[in-house]
Amino acid sequence: MTAMIWAEGLTKFYGESRGVTELSFEVEAGEVFGFLGPNGAGKTTTIRLMLDLIRPSSGKLELFGLDVRKQSVAVRSRAGYLPGDLHLYERLTPREYLRYVAALRGLDGLGEGEALAERFELELERPIRALSKGNRQKVGLVQAFLHQPDLLLLDEPTSGLDPLVQKTFNELLREVVAEGRTVFLSSHILSEVQRLADRVAIIREGSLELVEAVDVLRARAFVRVEATFSTPPPQEAFANLPGVRELERRGPVVVLALEGAADPLIKTLARYEVLALDSHEADLEDFFLTLYREGSASAS
Amino acid sequence: MRASVLTRTLRDKWRSFRWWCIGILAFVALYGAVFPSLHGNKSLDNLIKSYPEALKGFIGFGGNLDIGSGAGYLGTEVFSFWGPIVFLAAAIAVGADAIAGEEERGTLDLLLSLPVWRVRCLLEKLAALVCEVVALGIVLWVLLVIVSAAAGMGVSAANLAATTIALILLALMFGSLALAIGAATGRRALAIGLSATLAVAADVLNALAPLASWLNSAKFVSPFYYYSHDDPLQHGLDGSDLLVLLALVLVVACLAPIVFARRDLSTP
Numbered sequence: 001m002t003a004m005i006w007a008e009g010l011t012k013f014y015g016e017s018r019g020v021t022e023l024s025f026e027v028e029a030g031e032v033f034g035f036l037g038p039n040g041a042g043k044t045t046t047i048r049l050m051l052d053l054i055r056p057s058s059g060k061l062e063l064f065g066l067d068v069r070k071q072s073v074a075v076r077s078r079a080g081y082l083p084g085d086l087h088l089y090e091r092l093t094p095r096e097y098l099r100y101v102a103a104l105r106g107l108d109g110l111g112e113g114e115a116l117a118e119r120f121e122l123e124l125e126r127p128i129r130a131l132s133k134g135n136r137q138k139v140g141l142v143q144a145f146l147h148q149p150d151l152l153l154l155d156e157p158t159s160g161l162d163p164l165v166q167k168t169f170n171e172l173l174r175e176v177v178a179e180g181r182t183v184f185l186s187s188h189i190l191s192e193v194q195r196l197a198d199r200v201a202i203i204r205e206g207s208l209e210l211v212e213a214v215d216v217l218r219a220r221a222f223v224r225v226e227a228t229f230s231t232p233p234p235q236e237a238f239a240n241l242p243g244v245r246e247l248e249r250r251g252p253v254v255v256l257a258l259e260g261a262a263d264p265l266i267k268t269l270a271r272y273e274v275l276a277l278d279s280h281e282a283d284l285e286d287f288f289l290t291l292y293r294e295g296s297a298s299a300s
Numbered sequence: 301m302r303a304s305v306l307t308r309t310l311r312d313k314w315r316s317f318r319w320w321c322i323g324i325l326a327f328v329a330l331y332g333a334v335f336p337s338l339h340g341n342k343s344l345d346n347l348i349k350s351y352p353e354a355l356k357g358f359i360g361f362g363g364n365l366d367i368g369s370g371a372g373y374l375g376t377e378v379f380s381f382w383g384p385i386v387f388l389a390a391a392i393a394v395g396a397d398a399i400a401g402e403e404e405r406g407t408l409d410l411l412l413s414l415p416v417w418r419v420r421c422l423l424e425k426l427a428a429l430v431c432e433v434v435a436l437g438i439v440l441w442v443l444l445v446i447v448s449a450a451a452g453m454g455v456s457a458a459n460l461a462a463t464t465i466a467l468i469l470l471a472l473m474f475g476s477l478a479l480a481i482g483a484a485t486g487r488r489a490l491a492i493g494l495s496a497t498l499a500v501a502a503d504v505l506n507a508l509a510p511l512a513s514w515l516n517s518a519k520f521v522s523p524f525y526y527y528s529h530d531d532p533l534q535h536g537l538d539g540s541d542l543l544v545l546l547a548l549v550l551v552v553a554c555l556a557p558i559v560f561a562r563r564d565l566s567t568p
């Protein structure tokens with residue numbers, strides 16, 4: 001079976017400035033593939049390369065086994081795209097706009113758009129310029145799904161959606177995948193990708209850091225604990241605690257990664273004077289910190 | 301009928317098109333109202349004949365300066381002055397907006413994520429430009445035919461049609477130039493500025509041609525020369541001039557997709 005997305009050595013430079021470098025990965029049919037990276041990592045660049053909106057400097061990129069340059073129209077007819085930065089025709093109503101999109105996709109009426117709009121409770125008759133950010137995002141989602149594409153390319157799809165709409169969106173993704181269709185979803189939020197995706201690629205400064213099943217990633221998840229002390233504790237204070245790694249130290253502030261039970265850490269913290277304690281689920285930046293640690297640990 | 305890039309673009313232009321029509325109507329009516337007071341006025345003729353050559357080049361249409369006659373009046377006022385300004389402004393605005401405007405507003409990204417071939421999108425935008433300029437030309441022609449008859453200008457509908465066709469082609473040449481520059485660069489202001497500058501330069505070159513021999517041979521590169529030199533208001537359709545103008549339009553139109561097909565689209 002051919003992969004839905006296949007990239008090899010994919011590189012894009014904007015003049016001198018780096019877009020993405022030497023990306024190689026595959027996305028299989030029927031999976032939700034999370035493309036995770038901080039701002040400026042190259043997520044939008046990768047997606048726009050797939051749609052032939054920008055052209056690669058080198059490397060190969062195929063969707064559905066078709067070259068994205070040579071067979072771009074065929075590729076685009078089977079893909080649905082939600083841009084990260086959505087710009088719509090302000091004067092049109094959602095109905096006029098969706099009818100235009102459907103017509104250019106060779107569909108009568110709104111395609112599946114009518115049913116989708118109802119599901120998202122999107123009002124179709126008010127001009128787009130009068131819509132809130134959340135409602136615009138709904139228009140963007142509906143136009144991406146209305147032709148029941150085999151592959152969805154969603155660039156940070158959940159930004160601007162309120163929780164209720166987010167729930168509808170999650171359900172929609174599940175249905176799409178149940179039908180054997182494929183989702184490529186970019187995000188800068190670790191927890192979001194963990195929730196939605198089957199596999200995750202992490203991209204950073206234009207290159208892939210890792211590609212893993214989300215379960216593997218989840219097994220490496222941890223809680224970030226930031227403790228502020230009255231006087232800095234000794235360097236080795238948290239060295240040999242089970243499930244605890246020290247990530248960072250800034251004067252009296254110590255940042256720790258905690259996996260599993262909290263008790264040993266709490267007992268150790270109690271030996272010192274703790275002025276403030278903050279803990280939350282690790283985000284992408286924390287995750288990078290641990291990647292760094294592991295990298296330097298294995299290098300030494 | 302299903303919508304296409306062409307029909308969608310035409311619908312979007314409808315609002316501004318109506319304003320251009322109202323403007324044309326107002327000016328043509330005004331010119332028609334003023335004509336009877338100039339008709340056969342010899343002192344005005346003598347005044348214009350005493351103007352310096354450089355000025356005459358700008359005022360006259362195909363060398364005709366007889367402002368007291370119908371053809372001379374429409375030539376100097378409408379076809380050598382106000383007509384090109386309005387038609388070129390409209391065509392350049394539409395042309396520059398076609399690709400570069402959509403790109404700067406960010407809507408081109410989603411449009412070209414649909415299964416639409418880039419070059420086809422550009423050609424449909426070009427077709428919309430042609431439709432709009434031709435429609436403006438028809439409006440102008442109909443109004444001129446009416447006003448010419450009502451004010452006793454005595455210019456035939458056929459000659460008015462010939463001149464209007466030349467004006468349409470002239471406007472299309474600079475409109476497609478703006479479209480081409482916008483498509484190649486994605487920059488609307490640059491497309492407007494550059495094509496308007498070239499239009500002014502071409503007009504000046506043609507107008508000043510009689511003053512110097514070196515200019516006189518350079519005038520052949522100016523589209524304005526083919527537009528006006530044979531005074532179609534008096535002499536009717538000149539096939540070869542129209543063919544040259546048409547060829548210029550086609551050349552610019554063929555150049556338009558070259559860079560556009562290859563370059564990266566930008567986002568705002």
Ligand SMILES: Nc1ncnc2c1ncn2[C@@H]1O[C@H](COP(=O)(O)OP(=O)(O)O)[C@@H](O)[C@H]1O
Pocket residue numbers: 014017018019020037038039040041042043044045046566567
């Ligand atoms: N049009 C452009 N010109 C120059 N550099 C660009 C352009 N678009 C993106 N970049 C650069 O490419 C890198 C990746 O950007 P992008 O793909 O937008 O990242 P992301 O979507 O992950 O935030 C960034 O460093 C950005 O500055």
Ligand SMILES: [Mg+2]
Pocket residue numbers: 040043044045084155
């Ligand atoms: Mg982005």
